[in-house]
Amino acid sequence: MYDFAYHKPTTVADAVKILSADPEARPISGGQTLLPALKHRLNKPTAVVDLSGIAELKGIRREGDRLVIGALAKHGEVANSPEVKAAIPALAQMASTIGDTQVRNRGTIGGSVSNNDPAADYPAAVLGLDATVVTDKRRIAADDFFQGMFTTALEPGELLVAIEFPIPEKAGYAKMRNPASRYVMAGVFVARTKSGTRVVVNGAGPGVFRQAEMETALAANWSADAVAGVKQSPDGLNGDIHGSAEYRAHLVTVMAKRAVANAG
Amino acid sequence: MTVVTPFEGIGASVKRKEDLRFLSGRGRYTDDINRPGQAYAHILRSPHAHAAIRGIDLAAARAMPGVVAVFTGADMVGLGGLPCGWQIHNKDGSPMAEPPHPVLAQGKVRFVGDAVAVVIASTRAAARDAAEAIEVEYEVLPAVATMEAALAPGAPAVHDGVAGNLCYDWHIGDPAVNAAAFQGAHKVVEFELVNNRLVPNAMEPRAAIGDFDPTTGDYTLYTTSQNPHVIRLLMGAFVLQLPEHKLRVVAPDVGGGFGSKIFHYAEEAIVTWAAGKIARPVKWTADRSESFITDAHGRDHVTKARLALDAEGRFLALHVQTLANMGAYLSTFSTSVPTYLYATLLAGVYTTPTVYAEVKAVFTNTVPVDAYRGAGRPEATFLLERLVDVAAREMGMDRIEIRRRNFIPNDAFPYQTPVALQYDSGDYVATLEEALKVADWAGFEQRRQAAKAAGKLRGIGISTYLEACGIAPSAVVGALGARAGLYEVGTIRVHPTGSVTVLTGTHSHGQGHETTLAQLVTDRLGVPLAQVDIVHGDTAKIPFGMGTYGSRSLAVGGSAMVKAMDKIVAKARRIAAHLMEASVEDVEFDRGTFRVAGTDKTKSWGEICLTAYVPHNYPIEEIEPGLDETAFYDPKNFTYPGGCHICEIEIDPDTCQVAVVNFTAVDDVGRVINPMIVEGQVQGGVAQGIGQALLETAVYDENGQLLSASFMDYQMPRANDLPPVSVATHTTLCTHNPLGVKGCGEVGAIGSPPAVINAVVDALRDYDVRHIEMPATPAKIWGIIHAGQRLAAE
Structure with a gap:
């Protein structure tokens, strides 16, 4: 780890001020990605801005037909929240499977979504539920937010404040873990919402993406059988020492079936 | 009272x-020890698998805050290299190629991780900062990352003067007798397989502290070692030229070794020598990333075998040709592993009258390879127990029956094998019978049908194995090339x-x-x-x-x-x-x-x-x-633990994940001193065996970069990968030591991998699968199930 300055602001405005003034400063919440990178000297920020003291970023609350989750909500909090379990059980279930106990007690939803790791869980739920990402400056639709591997619509200095999830009629998630890292090797989030049926794939490609054919099939017939016949193209999917793009494409169909079954 | x-x-x-x-x-581990005035070493390592060093500029590093000293190979000229402890001879009687193994690189680097320079500073961070300021001018050379590449005509030479990257071309057994036995055989089963390369991953990374007392001239090395006296001898006599009475080696609590902490490593010599140079204690502790690219790896064999059988399924002859990867340099006991710890085991528990084995050891631009839990014996056992299953299938025989028919009978002990060893005792039928009972082999078909009804593919596999341990009579190993008594x-x-x-x-x-x-x-x-x-x-x-x-x-x-x-x-x-x-x-x-x-x-x-x-x-x-x-x-003979392992697995045909649902180990480890500890040792060994069979593998790209260089990509077994393991022992006493003990530390890792793979192959019985290489990952199994290999079984 290289030396860096450390800031612990107590308001979003102060945090944004520091981050905007110094493009080499990095925000940190749970630190589950940034800290290992710092320890490996893969990242050399001038300053680390610790968000954990900002009350505005905390909390999970129901607001009418939406569930609003503050950026600092830890995976363990989401997994165990009565509000989340009642409104979107698939989201609570997803959170309960992220990493291990230690990760779930440190990692935050804001950190995960801002980072947009292709093998992360939450981006699939955010896109699958047609959620809105709220920042200190604006509101961004999930369809516009995720822009490929580790890339989002966030501008330099812009801070994710909360995520607003519309409450779906049904939603379900299934994933196959990478055998070594236990990150997502291929996962599918399915949801039936007021705005339509969504099927989102994570892990298998360079970023989360909607599976249009499966959405059509599922909109017509909400059943595991409906997606069972839809083959995912391996084009553009990840291939590595753990499995080929073809294997991941196969897993997408398997996980889609299981996600629908999990959604009930 | x-x-x-x-x-x-x-x-x-x-x-x-x-x-x-x-x-x-x-616990008090090496890294827990701190000496007064201690400085910290950071080792600059090669990012290239093969490169010539055209220049090293240390000026900026030496000027960094906290830096005490910076050394390169040029400072160590005149000292020895890291020695190899076992000399193997070629078929023609000439000695193996034994290129120098410098402590710090001398003009050339030969694997990613090879030590180039050491920075010693007042803190660990300062040493690392300064190492980043060292400018090394590399001329990158073509690398050979695999044995196939290393043996190809015109391949780049890992070491100048080592023709064809061949360390040795060794054999054991009588080729003429062996060839004759293949004549007139009812059936010859031919088979090829790989024994996958493993990274040992002891829980405690390696660490070393060198200490020097200027008053007495005494050196002390604290190190994560399985054998401090051997390190004192090797480092003192061969590398640093320090007599034993001026050198103390302490190996305090050590958090796992599995073989990887037997060997004398460069860092031990570096910190000891540097402590003398700067008259301050010098500490080095590997981080996990460093462990992946500097701890000696294990296994890495490619083997072709032929087994001759008569019409009744009796083994007539075995011919084995193995390529063994040595990595870039000869680690301390590397040369003995694929020879005397491997080929001498190829009779196994069977009465095969003639065995002829040829082994070529190959240099590649990879981390050195040496003994890892089992060391040669898992490789021999995996080959034999897969081969026996394949032979049973091709002979149309039952897997158990072919083994029974070839077992060395109880009245044949002491039993002289055709590959040098003389087994003193054993009862292979007894361990087989008990394992069959404990595993409920007879009830398997019912469980298979139940699994099938639930949409799962269930398989069962067996391995009846033997190993030689308790190494060893000094005179015998000396005659075979060992440079130490044992x-x-x-x-x-x-x-x-x-x-x-x-x-x-x-x-x-x-x-x-x-x-x-x-x-x-x-x-x-x-x-x-x-x-x-x-x-x-x-x-x-x-x-x-x-x-x-x-x-x-x-x-x-x-x-x-x-x-x-x-x-x-x-x-x-x-x-x-x-x-x-x-x-x-x-x-x-x-x-x-x-x-x-x-x-x-x-x-x-x-x-x-x-x-x-x-x-x-x-x-x-x-x-x-x-x-x-x-x-x-000084022991009179090796000891010969053996037994029977049975593994039962289920494959989810959708994801192709394998779940080990049951594992039975019935081992003869001689007299048992503490049954609880024996059970723990067997369970740990089985965990490593399942790891090798299903999860772990070290993968290099063609440029010699280790792709599986962290736990993100190298799959260590975790609790939820492992089944309950039923452990039982059946004792026959060792006849030549006073306790009657044989040893239990490695049996789990030796006996289990073939049982697991035999079970996977059995589960895929409806597909045209003769063999599946380790690790049997979901992606590989998916390839088998979904690549149009389905037999017209219906």
Whole structure:
């Protein structure tokens, strides 16, 4: 780890001020990605801005037909929240499977979504539920937010404040873990919402993406059988020492079936 | 008064004495040790698999804050390289190629991780900062990352002067007899397989502290080693030219070794030498990333085999051709692993009359490869037990029946194999029968049908194996090229009040020696376990020792202790005879009490011990005071544990994930001293075997970069990957050591991989699968199931 300055602001405005003034400063919440990178000297920020003291970023609350989750909500909090379990059980279930106990007690939803790791869980739920990402400056639709591997619509200095999830009629998630890292090797989030049926794939490609054919099939017939016949193209999917793009494409169909079954 | 104490001797599952300190965080590992004035070393390593060093600019690094010294290979010219401990000879009788293994690179780097320079600074971070300021000018050279690439015509040479990257071309057995036996065989089964390369990953990364006392000129090395005396010898005599009396090596608590901490590593020499140069202690601790690219890897064989059978399925001849990857340099015992620890095991538990094995050892631009739990024997066992299954299938025979038909029968011991070894004892039918019963082999078909109804593919696999351990008679290994003796040393130091300190040349790094070895003393001398301490891991305390590997600690080190205890008892009986005014022949000793035979005259252990040290009434003209004896024990033979492992798995045909649902290990490890510890050792070994079979593999790209260089990509077994393991033992005694023990440290890792793969192949019986290479990952199994290989079974 290289030396860096450390800031612990107590308001979003102060945090944004520091981050905007110094493009080499990095925000940190749970630190589950940034800290290992710092320890490996893969990242050399001038300053680390610790968000954990900002009350505005905390909390999970129901607001009418939406569930609003503050950026600092830890995976363990989401997994165990009565509000989340009642409104979107698939989201609570997803959170309960992220990493291990230690990760779930440190990692935050804001950190995960801002980072947009292709093998992360939450981006699939955010896109699958047609959620809105709220920042200190604006509101961004999930369809516009995720822009490929580790890339989002966030501008330099812009801070994710909360995520607003519309409450779906049904939603379900299934994933196959990478055998070594236990990150997502291929996962599918399915949801039936007021705005339509969504099927989102994570892990298998360079970023989360909607599976249009499966959405059509599922909109017509909400059943595991409906997606069972839809083959995912391996084009553009990840291939590595753990499995080929073809294997991941196969897993997408398997996980889609299981996600629908999990959604009930 | 009668004091009732729980039985703590041989056969008692007493809890491990060392666990309280380990489980409460009070273990004292090398990195826990800090010396006054200590500086920290960071080693700059090659990012290239193969490159010439055209220049190194140290100026900026030397100017960095906190830097004490920066050294490169140029500073170590004149010192020795890291030695190889076993010389193998080629088929033509010439010695193997043994290129230099410099401590710091001399003009060239040969694998990613090769040490180029060392920075010593006042803090670890300062040393690392300065290392980043070193400018190395590399001329990148083409690399050979695989044995296939290294052996290709015109391949780049890893070492100048080593033709064809071949370390040796060795063989064992009689080729003419072997070839003749293939003539007229009913069937010849041909088979090729890979034994996958593994990264050892001990929980504790390697660490070393060099210390130098300018007043006395004495050096001390604290290191994560399985054999401190061997390190003292190798480093002192071959690398740094320091005599033993000026060099102390301490291996304190060590958090796992699995072989990877046997070897003498560059960092040990660097910190010891540098401590002398700067007259300050120097500490180095590997981080996990460094461990992946510097700890010697394991396995990495590619093998072709042919098995000749008669019409009844009896094995007539075995011919094996193996390529063994040595990596970039010869690690300490690397050369012995694919030869004398591998090919000598190719008879297995079978009566195959002729075995001929040819082994080529190959240099590549990868991390050196050396012994890893089992070391050669897992490779031999995997080959044999897969081959036997394939032969059974191609002969249309039952897998159990073909094994039974070829077992060495109980009345054939001692059994001379065609590959040098002579087995002393075993009962392969008994371990097979018990394993079949424990695993409910007969009920498998019902379980398979139930799994099928649930949409799962269920398979069962078996392995009946044998290994040679307790290494070894010094004269035998010397004749085979070992450059060391392989005896062991034990000192029994009885104190005036009767408690006992044992000094052993073996080393415990997870095995539980502080308990098992103490039980030997309790059993023989009657001293309660709490009054026996086992001291190991310090050349200043222990007379000598060859260390712990190859499941030798009890068979060799325990036997040395027995010899020393024999001397203690003999002397104590003479003291007792004097005190009881009896003839020494009439004095009996049984667990703490000396008695004149046939009388009620007794003396307690404590009285005799006190008399030995307070010799007022003592036969001082005949015997010396004191009760402190040392014995060296050189074994007469290897020991031969063996047994039967049965694995049951289920494949989810959708994801193609394998779940190990049951595992049975019935092992003959000779006399069992502590059944609980044996069970733990077998479970741990099986976990590593399942890891090799299903999860772990070291993957290099064609440029020699290790792709599986962290736990993000290298899959260590975790709790939820492992089944309940049913462990049982069936004992036949070793006939040539005083305890009858054989060893249990490696059986789990040796016997299990073929049982797992045999089960996977069995589960895929409806698909055209002859073999699946380890690790049997979901992606590989998906390839089999979904690549149009489905047989028209319907």
